[in-house]
Amino acid sequence: MPSPTKSSSTTRQQGQQAESLAQHHLQQRGLRFITRNYRCKAGEIDLIMADRDSVVFIEVRLRNNPRFGSGAESVDQRKQRKLTATALHYLQRHPDQAKRPARFDVVAISMQQNQADIQWIENAF
DSSP: OOOTTOOHHHHHHHHHHHHHHHHHHHHHTTOEEEEEEEEETTEEEEEEEEETTEEEEEEEEEESOGGGOOTGGGOOHHHHHHHHHHHHHHHHHOHHHHTSOEEEEEEEEEEETTEEEEEEETTOO
């Protein structure tokens, strides 16, 4: 992984790789893919998946350096509000999905010696 002075395109590539890794990890555990990188004025949701009858809004966080805390710790109240507002936007535009239970999960990925440690937190908030 590049140093902290990485370019925004490298950061974007790392984010896309982390999202792919998270999506694969969750699909291996039975979740079904709905969409990726859902954007609106309120913000962005990295992954939207289905878990049995529930729609799951997933925030993926990648950390290359544990000095700054875990990825899960970085999903603060401000970020939670943005995710909630974006999820409401999605549900308003997909009324068939709005009839289902919903939850917010976080997938925190930390890289150590080119190995990914994946932590899936269901019902994170």
